[in-house]
Amino acid sequence: MEFDLSWILLGLPLAFVLGWLASRFDLRQLRAENRQAPKAYFKGLNFLLNEQQDKAIDAFIEAVQNDPDTSELHFALGNLFRRRGEYNRAVRVHEHLLSRGDLGPADRDRAQHALALDFLKAGLLDRAEEALKPLEGTAFESEARLALLAIYERSRDWPQAAAITRKMQASGQGDFSARQAHYLCEQATAASAQGDEATAHTRLTEAMAAAPQAPRPRIELARQQHRQGQPGAAVDTLATLAAQAPGALPLATPLLIEAAAAAGRSAEALALLGRHYEQMPSLDLLEGLVALDRASGDATRPGRNRYVEHLAKEPSLVAATQWLATEQLEHEQFHPQIQRALDQAARPLMRYRCAACGFEARQHFWQCPGCQTWDSYPARRVEEL
Template identity: 55%
Template sequence: MEFDLYWLLLAAPVVFLLGWVASRLDLRQLKREDQASPQAYFKGLNLLLNEQQDKAIDAFIEAVQHDPGTTDLHFALGNLFRRRGEYERAIRIHQHLLSRGDLKREERERAQHALAHDFMKAGLFDRAEEAFKALEGTAFSTDARLALLSLYERSRNWHPAIEVARQLEATGTGSFSQRSAHHWCEVAQEADARGRADEADQALARAREAAPQAARPLVLQGQRLVRQGKHAEALQVWDELMFKQPQAFALIAMDYARSARACDAVPTALNKLQSVYAQAPTMDVLNAIGELQPDATDRREAIMRHLRQQPSLSAAQSLIRERLVSHVPLEEPEVEVLQKALTSAAKPLQRYRCAACGFESQHYFWQCPGCQNWDTYPPRRLEDQ
């Protein structure tokens, strides 16, 4: 018994010494690994700040190889691939992260969010929709709904867009009433194109319910009534537009004048047009007034007043046209040449310009084709601004 205790006491220091040496070796190895990974990581960041993306990607790949368990490196690399348009590589990285069983819940949600944006950028809308829906109830749910709303608008899938907008508004993200009104207007136009008048009526009613002050539902409703030959009812709808949105009324001012002539309501319509012109003087409204104004002298005086206030080429063109009709003391060939020149010069100014991205068009858009934003087109042509 004494012999066994003697050897036990002798072996204890040896075991302790061996354990201490092994721990020191493990610490040195761990330090070397920790030093290698941050060096490659900071090298990648430095290259990225210097806008050397190719070299930055190589540095991040090296860092990932040194420490494959670091999720931040994977996210940085995936975002770089997405920014460069290498969506397949970004998708593979984020899918690899999601396949790991040791990933924390927060990091898994982050990887799912990044993967959804990869699909969106790659144009894989079906897969992007599924990926964004998988984020419901997570910290990324609001961002996912906003992305889904944009996705549905781009794919012209209006009913899901309406539902997502309702959810966003219900969660206090902001007001989406104007946007929802545009969605319902798109539904109405599609229903009209398919000959489903009842569906179009219901959609326009929902649009007006969503945003009572919105201009587009009133514009579309009046235009639908005109196509049905109900000019008096169209005037009533557009009278509401005239009251609520006098700036946007210019979009249908000439239609208003023609409907007034069609239902023998010229004097009343002329007074209303003149009232709108006093609030928002544009050539569209002035031309509508000229359509109903029987006296040529009054028409010329109105154009002259507009020219003094807003010397636009369109007004000059209208004046020349009036003088031609009134047989002014100018030779007709000279006036015709001048009118053609003015018409050519006026075309670049007879456009609408998006206030968000600057996209210009002779046609008015409720949703800008350039930046996809709603209501960014002021309802005034460039020459009236």
């Protein structure tokens, strides 16, 4: 049987035509898909710039459906969900990324960090902690450690917080010695509340060794010594505080006066406060000096005269109010009303204000209740700032 070459001559052009048509169809489809995906992406970006997050999310979902292998679109979509507070949807997006086998190491670490942020923003601290731990040794190590530190501080897990700060300090992320001293003081306070004064004393000693210039350990130690019937030791501790951290002495003034009175060393306390008041006038030091003058019964220097002397140095509504409270007015029947008005006006000036967020409080805090920043409260009242 002879082979007919005419079939080959007819088949070759036909195969060429069919192949060309197929390639054109695939190329048009690919071009259409490529045009559609960027169009949806840029549409979502435009909505995002116009702060139309709902429409931006819809556009990004469309872009992800058109190109499901693009990780950047998933990251953008997950971040949008987190910003809108839709943490469950953000978690699903980032968990989907982590489940992909074709995801590179860098994108995998990025998705792990994003997932940890989802849990953190949602307040799921235990799950956030578990998601942050695998980031040790990655490019997100520093951010993960800071987030873990915030978690341990919020949960008051002071040993874990101290361990994280030691790692951060060893890696050159900053000096955390003062914060470590705060953690030890918090542990000492908890031990004292349980009646374990020996452990509290040990923690305070460790805190002073960790941060010799930090004022809180010495104040807490003096408070413990006075509580245990050692007022003389408390006075000595506060004298050391005045030498090493004079700016914090106003915070310890009431404790110093009480301990000095119990130890029979009020004259020493008066001299100490007087020296520091001359160098750095303070309302708390002024009140301490007035209280000591009144307790000593020194008629040659009535305590109220100190208010007048303070007003000569610094204008102060608080000092003026305190002085006026002891004075006799021409129309004495109006004195109570005037005094109440002045007291009300001066009361906000006696608060402490956080230097980080501006949160005001009647008492001094080592950690701001508002922004959780350590050592953000100056040892001076609002009027003195």
